[in-house]
Amino acid sequence: MSGCPYFGNSHLSSQTFHREEEDESQEGVNNASKGGIIYGDYLQLEKIVSAQVLQSELRGNKIHDEHLFIVTHQAYELWFKQILWELDSVRDIFISGHVRDERNMLKVVTRMHRIAMIFRLLVDQFAVLETMTALDFFDFREYLSPASGFQSLQFRLLENKIGVPDNQRVPYNRRHYRDNFRGQESEMLLCSEQEPTLLHLVEKWLERTPGLEENGFNFWGKLQKNIEDGLRLEKEKLEKKEESEEKEEMMAEHNKQREIFTALFDEKRHDHLLSKGERRLSYKALQGALMIYFYREEPRFQVPFQLLTFLMDIDTLMTKWRYNHVCMVHRMIGSKNGTGGSSGYHYLRSTVSDRYKVFVDLFNLATFLIPRDWVPKLNPTVHTFLYTAECCDSSYCSSEDSD
Amino acid sequence: MSGCPSFERKLQTFQKRSAQVDNGDDAQAGCNKATKGGTVYGEYLQLDKIVAAQLLQSERKGKKVHDEHLFIVTHQANELWFKQILWELDSVQQIFMKGHVRDERNMLKVVSRIQRIAMIFKLLVQQFMVLETMTAMDFFDFREYLASSSGTQSLQFRLLETKIGVPECQRVPYNRRHYRDSFQGKENEILLKSEQEPTLLQLVEKWLERTPGLEKDGFNFWEKLQANVEEGFRSETRKLDQKPKSEMKKEIMEDLQKRKMVFTSLFDEKCHNHLLSKGERRISYKALQGALMIYYYREEPRFQLPFQLLTSLMDIDAFMTKWRYSHVCMVHRMIGSKAGIGSSSGYHYLRSTLSDHYKVFVDFFNLATFLVPRSWVPRLNPSIHKFLVTAERYDSSYCSEDSD
Helix, strand or coil: CCCCCCCCCCCCCHHHCCHHHHHHHHCCCCHHHHCCCCHHHHCCHHHHCCCCCCHHHHCCCCCCCHHHHHHHHHHHHHHHHHHHHHHHHHHHHHHCCHHHCHHHHHHHHHHHHHHHHHHHHHHHCHHHHCCCCHHHHHHHHCCCCCCCHHHCHHHHHHHHHHCCCHHHCCCECCECHHHHCCHHHHHHHHHHHHCCCHHHHHHHHHHCCCCCCCCCCCHHHHHHHHHHHHHHHHHHHHHHCCCCHHHHHHHHHHHHHHHHHHHHCCHHHHHHHHHHCCCCCCHHHHHHHHHHHHCCCCHHHHHHHHHHHHHHHHHHHHHHHHHHHHHHHHHHHCCCCCCCCECCHHHHHHCCCHHHCCCHHHHHHHHHCCCHHHCCCCCCCCCHHHCCCCCCHHHCCCCCCCC | CCCCHHHHHHHHHHHHHHHCCCCHHHHHCECCHHHHCCCCHHHHCCHHHHCCCCCCHHHHCCCCCCCHHHHHHHHHHHHHHHHHHHHHHHHHHHHHHCCHHHCHHHHHHHHHHHHHHHHHHHHHHHCHHHHCCCCHHHHHHHHHHHCCCCHHHCHHHHHHHHHHCCCHHHCCCECCECHHHHCCHHHHHHHHHHHHCCCHHHHHHHHHHCCCCCCCCCCCHHHHHHHHHHHHHHHHHHHHHHCCCCHHHHHHHHHHHHHHHHHHHHCCHHHHHHHHHHCCCCCCHHHHHHHHHHHHCCCCHHHHHHHHHHHHHHHHHHHHHHHHHHHHHHHHHHHCCCCCCCCCCCHHHHHHCCCHHHCCCHHHHHHHHHCCCHHHCCCCCCCCCHHHCCCCCCHHHCCCCCCC
16 A cells, blocks of 8 residues: 555465455554554453363373363353343343333344354354264263263353243252352352243233233133134034044044143133143233234234244253253263263253243144134224334333443 | 151152153262362363453443443354364374374374364354344444454464464465564464474375375376376377267367366476465475375275365365355444454455465365376276285374373
């Protein structure tokens, strides 16, 4: 740029450069020489990059692959921290009531989607540790005891804050999972059990879904009527048919459907399943979720529908994470005990179950899908709530309070 | 377990719940060792350092921007993995430099580690999807606080590039300054040192030059190949000449001539050395021969792992390019065409690093230009050419226990 004729001959193989790109790529000035925080300091790399101490090396028998083991877990913990950062911010938006201002929905959904993307990365990350063989792991495993993933505070916090309930956890060696932690860590865990979880907050939010009001749109009452009408019509049509094996099968199928929907509208039954831990949302929240499902294309429900989808993505990805972990552990240690003393593989396999699926009710909604014409009709001139969002100015937190 | 009745009752509640889980008892076997002392997880991983290293500049300046945390963590994760790549890279460099690579029992270790590096790069490419959840608007909110900090100051990234084999003279100058000028003191020395030590490219080059079968007084692969290729073209030309004149015959003739020219350049050592001096080729003429030999005879037992090595080296190049490209795309989305933070022209500078100048093992990719029909490949005779089934082992240098 200076116009000097001799500049740059040594290192520019100019014939492979386009002239205009070359000039543009050289524009600018190197700011770092002016002072101000530089990359390594900004990221506190002196901490990050000096945190790898091989136990095998400390014991005088350095095993190469231990470094990979350490770095992989550290990377996981970094991302757990990020997930907690996003999770806590979303919980705050709900807890503070800011979620009632619907301008905050984009922020909420974006952050939940981000959490899902991070989990996706964490599932992919197994491929790197899988380049370590069981034989290589065996060489340094003895130096790890009794350290174990059970002692990962952040992982437990994450589970709790999303909504894994204490009483659904598979006990670990017949002891409470919190027993692995002492002092401040144990207190933090206790707090996370007692504060509103994401599940709990979403439940309350679902209960407030517009359209559920009995003296308003009365979605549930209308739905029940439509389904009963629909099933009755179906039965009448079926009965008119000629007797045949096919008719019998269709009748049986019809009766099964009837049973499913009878159960859906049975509040007592729902509460019973709730107490057993097989369902996790209140009856009203379930209604809200079904309403959002059926009317997801109405402007007001579009982003709420995305939220429900991302919540299920997170559950799915966490299950995949657990499963990938199990497979790898099996390959690494077969049926031996874990370094923390658990049964290792068997314990982990027991956590790949629906009891750890927080938003299991959203998945199960697929049981209750119905033909479009059974869905209670909406009248846009009457039911204006579907495209009128609520914006309570006092609680919108767009730029100033960036939480 | 003790027979105490109240304990049994508590146990039963656990068991009832675990009854749904088919592994009930198996899952509960074992005892909790952590209570007995010893290194626990958090200490082992020095999590007190890792998880306390996120300090938002926007928060320090009193205007906390939520997304800055993601920005920090993403870069820290990248740097953690860069460290791991350097760990693997250095160990492979040692195996070559100490001569241990001559004992072919070390090949599995070498290839596994190179493949691991490729997997890590693959993960780093996947990692972009997380940072892509940040919008340009959100980035704009805290970008000003990053002032003079920039990825061009990443020491580990530069070390990585240099140790793999990106040559200093091929680098796109950054604001017309040397890339090393971004670093002071000790870091600058470390970089300089890495430029002076043998790179992966150089070590692999020397190794390729030693490929069995190249010896002129031995199998003499190169001359045999040249003879076969020339004969092959002669025979193709003869067959083509016999065909009646037609438009298609003319096209095929032209194509044949083109291919002949390609192979004429292949056997022209002066041409290769000229391209080498221009930086368009990176390995010596002899090393190129070795690589082509491994390609053609990759199914011979002795060459199977060497072939995997060449493939994995190309994977590394491919993933690094994809990483650079993903980075460029994201930068473009975030800042358009404004100057980068370290004040280069950001997008334009990064785009210029996508060129083949940064592709270290470019010669392996180009070998695909010289593939020939199987029948042209010089024949091997297993009873004479024993070198293909006999590996070399030097007991004194095999380093299975010495886990480097």
